[in-house]
Amino acid sequence: xxxxxxxxxxxxxxxxxxxxxxxxxxxxxSELSTRQIAAKMGYTVGTLYQIxxxxxxxxxxxxxxxxxxxYDDCLALNLTSDNHQKNIxxxxxxxxxxxxxxxxxxxxxxxxxxxxxxxLPDWYLQQVNSLFSLIEIQLKAIQPGASATEVTKTSRVLWxxxxxxxxxxxxxxxxxxxxxSSEELIQSLISHFIMGWTTPTKQKARGKSE
Amino acid sequence: xxxxxxxxxxxxxxxxxxxxxxxxxxxxxSELSTRQIAAKMGYTVGTLYQIxxxxxxxxxxxxxxxxxxxYDDCLALNLTSDNHQKNIxxxxxxxxxxxxxxxxxxxxxxxxxxxxxxxLPDWYLQQVNSLFSLIEIQLKAIQPGASATEVTKTSRVLWxxxxxxxxxxxxxxxxxxxxxSSEELIQSLISHFIMGWTTPTKQKARGKSE
DNA sequence: GCAATTATTTAACAATGCTCAATAATTACT
DNA sequence: AGTAATTATTGAGCATTGTTAAATAATTGC
Numbered sequence: 001x002x003x004x005x006x007x008x009x010x011x012x013x014x015x016x017x018x019x020x021x022x023x024x025x026x027x028x029x030s031e032l033s034t035r036q037i038a039a040k041m042g043y044t045v046g047t048l049y050q051i052x053x054x055x056x057x058x059x060x061x062x063x064x065x066x067x068x069x070x071y072d073d074c075l076a077l078n079l080t081s082d083n084h085q086k087n088i089x090x091x092x093x094x095x096x097x098x099x100x101x102x103x104x105x106x107x108x109x110x111x112x113x114x115x116x117x118x119x120l121p122d123w124y125l126q127q128v129n130s131l132f133s134l135i136e137i138q139l140k141a142i143q144p145g146a147s148a149t150e151v152t153k154t155s156r157v158l159w160x161x162x163x164x165x166x167x168x169x170x171x172x173x174x175x176x177x178x179x180x181s182s183e184e185l186i187q188s189l190i191s192h193f194i195m196g197w198t199t200p201t202k203q204k205a206r207g208k209s210e
Numbered sequence: 211x212x213x214x215x216x217x218x219x220x221x222x223x224x225x226x227x228x229x230x231x232x233x234x235x236x237x238x239x240s241e242l243s244t245r246q247i248a249a250k251m252g253y254t255v256g257t258l259y260q261i262x263x264x265x266x267x268x269x270x271x272x273x274x275x276x277x278x279x280x281y282d283d284c285l286a287l288n289l290t291s292d293n294h295q296k297n298i299x300x301x302x303x304x305x306x307x308x309x310x311x312x313x314x315x316x317x318x319x320x321x322x323x324x325x326x327x328x329x330l331p332d333w334y335l336q337q338v339n340s341l342f343s344l345i346e347i348q349l350k351a352i353q354p355g356a357s358a359t360e361v362t363k364t365s366r367v368l369w370x371x372x373x374x375x376x377x378x379x380x381x382x383x384x385x386x387x388x389x390x391s392s393e394e395l396i397q398s399l400i401s402h403f404i405m406g407w408t409t410p411t412k413q414k415a416r417g418k419s420e
Numbered sequence: 421g422c423a424a425t426t427a428t429t430t431a432a433c434a435a436t437g438c439t440c441a442a443t444a445a446t447t448a449c450t
Numbered sequence: 451a452g453t454a455a456t457t458a459t460t461g462a463g464c465a466t467t468g469t470t471a472a473a474t475a476a477t478t479g480c
Contacts, residue, residue, distance in 0.1 A: 030323035034468060044429050045469080055468065110377070113240035113323055153390045157375065157399045164374020165367065167320070180363045189367045189403070196405030215446075215458080244437060254460050255438080265437065 013051050013061075015041050020062050024104030029059070029111050059108060060124065066105045067127045070098060074134050084138040085194045091134060092162045092186050099166045100182075110167060132159060142198060154197060161189055223261050223271075225251050230272050234314030239269070239321050269318060270334065276315045277337045280308060284344050294348040295404045301344060302372045302396050309376045310392075320377060342369060352408060364407060371399055 007015060019040035023032055034055055038045045052058040073094045079087045099106040135155040140146065146154075169182035217225060229250035233242055244265055248255045262268040283304045289297045309316040345365040350356065356364075379392035 028323065033466080035466085046429060046471095047427080049469070050427080107322065111323070112317065112377075113238065113321070149390075153394065153398060156378075156390065157371075157395050157402075160374040160378045160395065161367075161371030161399060162374070163378060164370040164372070167322075168370045168373060180359075180366065184363065185367050185370065188363060189371060192367075192406035193399070193403045194406065195409055196402035196407070199405055199409055243435080245435085256440090256460060257458080259438070260458080 009051065012041075012043075012047065016048060016051055016058060017062055017065060020058060021065070021105065024062075024102070024108065026104075028104055029108040030113070032059075060121075062105070063109050064124055064127060066098075066102075066109055067124075067131065070094065071127070071131055071134075073098065074131070084142045085190065087138045088135060088158065088194070089187065089190050091138075092158075092190060093183070095162055096166055096182055096186060099170050103170055106166070106170070110163065132156070135159065142194065158190070158193065161193070162186060165189065219261065222251075222253075222257065226258060226261055226268060227272055227275060230268060231275070231315065234272075234312075234318065236314075238314055239318040240323070242269075270331075272315070273319050274334055274337060276308075276312075276319055277334075277341065280304065281337070281341055281344075283308065284341070294352045295400065297348045298345060298368065298404070299397065299400050301348075302368075302400060303393070305372055306376055306392055306396060309380050313380055316376070316380070320373065342366070345369065352404065368400070368403065371403070372396060375399065 016037060019037050020032065023036055023040060034045045034048055037058070038048050041047070048058070052061070074091055077090050077094065079090060081087055132152075132155050135158060136151050139151045139154050139158075143151075165182055165185045169185065226247060229247050230242065233246055233250060244255050244258055247268070248258050251257070258268070262271070284301050287300050287304065289300060291297055342362075342365050345368060346361050349361045349364050349368075353361075375392055375395045379395065
């Protein structure tokens with residue numbers, strides 16, 4: 001058979017991504033396979049390779065959609081409060097809630113095995129940056145005097161830390177013994193870190209920023 | 211052939227683990243295979259399955275050895291300083307340096323695909339806990355008044371955050387654009403977080419711990 | 421309505437984790 | 451010493467994986 005034209009190229013792409021995403025509701029990223037995705041689409045593997053370069057490429061596009069959802073969820077919060085620490089916490093909770101409700105998709109974002117992070121395309125990096133910038137805006141509001149470099153750095157610290165808490169507390173049961181929820185951990189991280197970040201530095205140790 | 215007795219059961223175990231570790235010097239965890247390990251040992255896959263239940267089991271033992279190295283490295287620091295924040299930073303740098311010098315082993319520790327974290331054995335969890343306890347000792351020294359729960363929680367927050375920074379900055383190039391080293395990020399995290407944690411709480415927001 | 425195009429499939433390759441029957445070397449026993 | 455029981459090790463095999471490339475069938479253009 002050929003040129004069934006049941007779906008346009010664009011529809012096929014959408015279909016493939018949606019199929020992969022649905023499969024990730026039930027399985028983890030490592031259990032996902034091209035044949036499974038193709039089967040769910042009602043097509044064969046060969047078709048998949050006409051739309052995407054390979055499986056990592058497909059998964060990269062899944063990730064891009066996930067990042068967009070995260071970004072939109074953050075925007076949907078419509079934060080207007082002057083309590084910028086509370087705002088950052090709200091953003092963190094968007095991550096956390098998404099990680100809890102879509103562990104498969106979340107896992108995939110930070111999966112270094114499947115994705116080859118060595119050469120992430122520009123359009124993807126820009127999406128990541130726009131997420132960072134949300135935090136940077138809040139940080140800048142907290143300390144208007146901070147340099148751009150310092151704000152960037154701080155946003156990375158916060159994002160990485162939130163990420164660490166999300167992954168370790170969700171995929172790993174290393175915390176089973178310490179009966180504290182990931183919400184609590186993130187609350188602790190952000191409140192204490194921001195508190196320390198904004199505390200007037202009397203005489204900070206060498207190597208300290210700001 | 212049979213019963214070559216070239217190696218005892220225990221020697222085989224050691225040989226297998228060492229072979230896996232050596233392979234991880236050049237490849238990432240996902241590229242590791244049973245046949246490769248067996249070949250490096252000078253044996254066949256079948257032998258591997260007489261020593262370990264399966265590949266995840268083997269890798270779990272690799273991880274256990276990595277954790278031991280980390281723990282020993284921490285002890286070797288022989289920290290006696292009263293500057294407990296500095297001590298924690300020293301521990302963090304042990305992690306970071308190990309992650310940099312042995313990315314394959316480091317990656318494996320936090321790999322949720324390969325390892326099935328659902329049911330980590332007790333002896334493994336205890337190893338993790340002993341690493342945590344090093345941090346907890348320092349935290350307890352910083353704030354003797356803090357409850358055991360609070361100290362445990364805080365150690366988890368710090369460990370997760372350090373982990374997040376290590377993984378994201380090593381495997382992921384999301385930080386390529388923000389020209390700051392992982393050392394700087396960790397320094398920022400720890401100094402600010404501890405500062406915030408120890409800052410006398412005048413009137414903290416609701417939900418705050420301590 | 422025939423020919424060119426192309427969407428889709430099928431088959432195939434190499435490699436994976438894992439199992440189990442075949443095999444060969446060492447012990448145990450007479 | 452020589453046969454029998456034991457067992458360490460292998461090798462073949464299964465199902466699955468990602469990926470490619472040739473075969474196939476349907477649509478378009480003439």
